[in-house]
Amino acid sequence: MAQVLEFRLPDLGEGLTEAEIVRWLVEVGDVVAIDQPVVEVETAKAMVEVPCPYGGVVTARFGEEGAELPVGAPLLTVAVGEPAAAGESGGEGSGNVLVGYGTGAPPARRRRVRPTPAGTAPLAPGGPGRPVNGVSAVTTVPGTPAAGPAGTRADGPVPVISPLVRRLAREHGVDLRRLSGSGPDGLILRADVESALRSAQAPARTAGTPVTPVGAATGASAAASAPGTSPAGTRIPLKGVRGAVADKLSRSRREIPDATCWVDADATELMRARAAMNAAGGPKISLLALMARICTAALARHPELNSTVDTEAREIVRLDAVHLGFAAQTERGLVVPVVRDAQARDAESLTAEFARLTEAARTGTLTPAELTGGTFTLNNYGVFGVDGSTPIINHPEAAMLGVGRIVPKPWVHEGELAVRQVVQLSLTFDHRVCDGGTAGGFLRYVADCVEQPAVLLRTV
Known part of the structure; x- marks a missing residue:
């Protein structure tokens, strides 16, 4: 019976905490070998081909090209031929550690096989809720507490992706317990802290009062200054x-x-x-x-x-x-x-x-x-x-x-x-x-x- 293993975006080294998917090198259903590159990602420093430590059939991919994923987020699942022994990590990987972006095996708890709860299925390229070839994927083990109501968190450690993000929040007076993380299991990313800073710095506007530019006239100018609209232009993400x-x-x-x-x-x-x-x-x-x-x-x-x-x-x-x-x-x-x-x-x-x-x-x-x-x-x-x-x-x-x-x-x-x-x-x-x-x-x-x-x- 096939064992389905989850491969997460590995630590890319040099303090890198996230990467953008540039190009998938495999499709769902492809057979991959151990240490075969499966995705090309762009970090803040370089383009990197990420090798998968498992050999088998790709059953699911997580993230479309252009999506930005934090380190530790699921990349894909692979069905391997032999089941793992009880208490083991769920199959044999290469165990290689390539300097800077290795396929070093993550902790066993990250790849433990669990049956898929009734009514759920692994994510596929087409979106959530679609099973792939009828094979259940490994469910992620929650490693951090989820956000509570209104974005607040219960007592306990706040899940933050890196000390740099925690320091950024501390320097700017951002209360991490009031943030809802956009990473896996509510993990707080740098983008979440920066978004909170932008929201705090945005000038308060009176509800229902449009902001009218100096010298604005009726017609097109008035439409451009209506509430909820932005000036014409192209937005280019800084990533x-x-x-x-x-x-x-x-x-x-x-x-x-x-x-x-x-x-x-x-x-x-x-x-x-x-x-x-x-x-x-x-x-x-x-x-x-x-x-x-x-x-x-x-x-x-x-x-x-x-x-x-x-x-x-x-x-x-x-x-x-x-x-x-x-x-x-x-x-x-x-x-x-x-x-x-x-x-x-x-x-x-x-x-x-x-x-x-x-x-x-x-x-x-x-x-x-x-x-x-x-x-x-x-x-x-x-x-x-x-x-x-x-x-x-x-x-x-x-x-x-x-x-x-x-x-x-x-x-x-x-x-x-x-x-x-x-x-x-x-x-x-x-x-x-x-x-x-x-x-x-x-x-x-x-x-x-x-x-x-x-x-x-x-x-x-």
Whole structure:
């Protein structure tokens, strides 16, 4: 007799608490093997194919493409061939734990087989109440108390998906016991707390009194301002990568007292040096790799900028390794892949790693580990045809170097006016970790290396 096992969205690592279903890779009725990818999801950090730890026949799927599910929510049920022994988890899975998004077996109580109560059936793609192939699915074991009347909860622990959500509620004075969670078994998600905040911040309106815009006339304008209607426009949900970027940049602006300094530099000699390297044969060296090599040399001289601030301990933590992030624009938004131990790489190695991570960013195959842990960011906004910028620091880092476009400009060279290849460099830094003198010294050293690449020989 077949045993029906429930597979829930696993812990995707790196503090991720939810994911959006992008594409189902299996249909109800398909036969799947152990560790076969069954769904492609988008987290706040990357696109991930989630493998199922069971082998058997898919009897139900939970969630349509585009739906957002919290970690621990049911993904699908699988009918396996052999029943589980009494008290066991209900069949054998792979037991694999893939770093960041493994198929590690959840606790046994999550997959215990229970008979379906009379009159109920597992959810199918067509909606609730529709049985799939006559096979009863595992019912979820309530792990948290349900909401009481009017959204209040009885005495006892409040089910919250993560400590971050509990902290968000505490910081904004939201009473979790008055919320009705939208997650499984009434689990309170971050979206529930944010919705409560928006409701509390919305201006109170007198019942039945329409809000009339200044200068509004009758007809179409009056219709637009009628109660219950919204201004015309397109609403785009802040979720996935775009939502994560919005949250991170907002936090950076709230917490980091940043400042920016900039300088123009003559990059003619750097461009000539790169051309000579590439003319000598071997792998081509990218300009970004040369700027990264200059960055790591500058950070060795000014380690204050390769640090982070521990606000709770009131300490500045100087970091030994340089994990260099670089901004990459993709169809899914801005992402910042990280080159590990950039200080130990030469120009060829940096070029190859930049190329690999950029391609992975474009195809949406970056792993969470490749998008986290940066200590300093290099932002080449010159590729967009702009000269300068005052970027927002990638929290919790302490600085970001910006590189503008390199263009021919009039420049005084060796006492004479000449046309040279000029670039604008900018450094945005956390004023808590250093003062303007240190930041200026870092930026001046970078500019010196750009103007005279031979300066780098001191650190080679």
